[in-house]
Structures are given as C-alpha cells and as structure tokens.
Ligand SMILES: Nc1ccn([C@@H]2O[C@H](COP(=O)(O)OP(=O)(O)OP(=O)(O)O)[C@@H](O)[C@H]2O)c(=O)n1
C-alpha cells in the first residue's frame with residue numbers, strides 16, 4: 001500500500017502558496033485494510049477515510065463510472081489494482097492532478113525536491129502557462145467541475161480556461177448537465193467563488209460556457225442592459241455588477257455582503273424597454289427576483305435577509321446625503337438598524353461596493369457609510385425607555401408611544417446636523 005499527496009496541496013506548494021488542507025490518495029489497499037489500520041470511513045459508499053490522528057482525507061485510488069446525469073449518479077470502482085495514474089486520469093484539471101510522495105513537502109510547504117513529482121498529465125506545464133485544462137474526457141462525469149473551474153478562475157485570476165476545456169464545458173451545458181445539479185452543490189461552489197479575490201472571473205467563465213444562463217439567468221440577463229452614463233460611466237449593467245463584486249472583495253467583505261452585491265440590481269434585468277437607460281423601481285423588482293434565486297438555490301437566511309434589505313434600500317442609502325433628520329431616521333428604521341446594527345453595517349459595506357464599483361470611481365470616497373453609522377450611534381443613544389415611560393404616564397397609547405420615540409430620535413439626529 002502506497003500513499004501520495006495529491007490535489008490542491010501539491011498545486012499550491014508548486015505555486016509557492018501556503019498549503020492549507022491536504023488530500024491523500026492510497027494505492028494498493030482495500031477498505032478493510034484501511035479499517036484495520038484505524039482509518040475512519042467518511043461515508044457508507046464513499047471510498048474515503050479520515051486519518052485517525054490528523055483527520056486528513058485519504059481516498060482509495062479509484063475510477064468513477066457515471067450512471068445518471070447530475071451529481072447523484074455515481075458508482076465507484078476501487079480496487080487494489082487501480083493505479084495512481086488511473087486515479088489521476090479521472091481528476092478535474094491537470095494542475096490538480098499532480099501527485100507526490102508525502103515526504104517531499106516540508107512543514108513550511110516548500111518542496112525538498114521536484115524529482116518525486118508524478119505528473120502524467122503535464123500539470124506543471126499548465127501551471128507555468130497559467131491554464132485550466134481538463135485531464136481527460138472523464139471531466140464530464142461530474143458537472144460540478146464546471147463550477148470548480150470557474151471558482152479557481154476567481155482565485156487564480158491570471159489563469160485562463162484552455163480552449164478545448166471551454167469547448168467541453170460548453171458541450172456539457174448544451175447537453176443539460178448543469179440542469180441536474182443539486183442546489184447545495186451549486187451554492188457551495190458559488191459561495192466559495194464569491195469569497196475569492198476576483199469573483200468577477202468566476203462569472204466570466206460561467207458566462208463563457210453558457211452555465212450562467214442556466215444557473216443564474218437573473219444575473220446573466222444583466223449584460224447588454226444599459227444604465228445612465230452620468231451615474232454609470234461603464235454603462236453596461238453586467239459590467240457594473242462585476243466591478244461591484246471585485247470591489248466587495250477588495251474591501252474584504254464577508255459572504256453575505258458579496259451575495260447582496262450580486263443580487264442588488266437584478267431588477268435592472270426586466271426594466272421596461274421604454275424606460276431605459278433609467279431603472280425606476282428596480283429596487284422592488286430586484287427584491288422579487290432575489291426571492292426566486294434564494295428559494296431555488298436554498299441560500300442561507302443570513303445571506304438572503306441582507307440581500308433583501310440591500311436590494312430595497314441601496315438607492316436610498318446613496319441618496320441619503322440629501323436627507324434631513326426625519327428621512328434619515330425613517331431609513332434606519334426601515335432597515336431595522338437598531339435591532340440589527342451588524343447587518344446595517346454590512347449593508348453599508350455593500351452600498352459602498354456598489355458606489356465604487358463604477359468606472360472612474362474605484363477610489364472615490366463614500367461618506368454615506370460613516371455618516372449613517374454616526375446616525376445609528378446617535379439613535380442608539382436616545383433613552384427610549386424613559387421616553388416610553390413618560391409617554392405612558394401621560395396616558396399615551398401604543399402607536400402614540402412609538403411616535404414619540406420616533407420624534408425623539410429625529411430630534412437627536414437633527415441636533416447633530418449642520419445648522
Ligand atoms: N469534483 C471534483 C472534486 C475534486 N477533485 C479532485 O480532488 C482534489 C481535492 O479536491 P478539493 O479539496 O475539493 O480541491 P482542491 O484542488 O484541493 O482545492 P482547494 O484549495 O479549494 O481545497 C482536487 O484537487 C481534484 O484533483 C476532482 O477531480 N473533481
């Protein structure tokens with residue numbers, strides 16, 4: 001039985017990047033031998049085990065045969081006679097199909113020697129040429145790989161998809177392969193890609209192969225939709241969206257913010273033609289389309305709720321520079337900022353990404369963010385308890401009490417505004 005390091009750890013070490021998780025492949029073993037040595041099986045039918053001490057993943061060398069479209073239709077063939085080369089041949093892309101002996105990587109991630117690399121599909125050449133190239137026709141067996149290639153493009157932004165791999169991905173999309181993916185797998189890859197340094201690259205690849213139109217038609221539709229050049233020098237809504245996502249990444253925004261950015265302008269995709277390039281009421285339409293996306297992909301609640309408030313209120317946040325005290329307080333009340341201050345802060349980060357994700361504005365200031373945080377602090381400092389108590393002593397009813405609290409907040413904010 002022989003053990004090799006494979007996949008991301010080898011790739012990242014060759015790129016001089018820190019190695020985080022390590023995947024291992026085991027050749028010449030049986031499930032029983034793994035169990036005998038104390039390895040813990042991951043699933044019932046999956047030939048993957050966890051090391052008893054390190055808990056790293058050890059997969060038996062395997063070949064896969066597809067039985068049905070989509071992610072579920074797998075059977076594994078794993079046997080002691082499956083070679084390392086057999087196993088590497090069924091992996092996704094060449095830069096992920098390089099193996100090495102476990103002793104060739106030092107603790108600091110550097111290679112001792114390159115002579116121990118096993119690279120039958122020339123992954124090192126593709127690393128040097130910065131190419132994502134599929135290893136073999138077996139790429140087809142798992143349509144999630146289309147999303148993986150797109151996600152790797154978001155991480156390694158200077159890499160491109162090899163023409164023959166793009167053609168294969170296009171063919172898979174045409175054959176309906178991405179239509180059978182389960183929502184959890186789509187969301188897992190999309191959310192990871194959103195968290196990479198250049199999320200726009202993921203969408204560029206998905207668009208190029210036609211997968212975006214199948215997975216997120218609401219987003220795909222935004223290319224070719226014009227916006228007012230005075231607000232949006234880049235004009236095209238799809239181009240704007242990509243700039244917003246990369247700005248969110250530059251601002252190191254968390255996932256919920258990046259997802260909110262992705263969905264904030266969906267409503268511009270169905271603006272009536274006679275209204276263009278203006279987008280009156282797109283905020284409401286974005287919120288409605290967002291609901292459909294979230295149900296389809298089973299987007300987690302935190303992401304969904306932030307995206308909803310950002311879709312509805314981003315234009316108001318941009319305009320808030322012209323707001324008086326009353327309009328400011330109403331904006332923050334609509335955003336539920338007092339009860340959800342962190343979500344409100346996240347919302348402002350999404351709005352800043354939106355404002356600066358425009359041609360010529362990448363380094364523009366966004367004073368709305370600090371100002372509205374300041375307004376929130378002023379509102380938080382209002383002693384609502386005492387006001388409510390006094391109101392009730394005066395015999396005021398529920399709605400009237402709420403009104404007096406609101407008025408006290410407006411007065412407090414008013415006092416901080418320049419004369
Ligand atoms: N659909 C998939 C998933 C994984 N793999 C193979 O399994 C390895 C490990 O998978 P994973 O940990 O998901 O990806 P990494 O390449 O290690 O990337 P990351 O840095 O994101 O962990 C990959 O390198 C690839 O060889 C594959 O061929 N097809």
Ligand SMILES: [Mg+2]
Nearest residue numbers: 007008021023
């Ligand atoms: Mg990995």
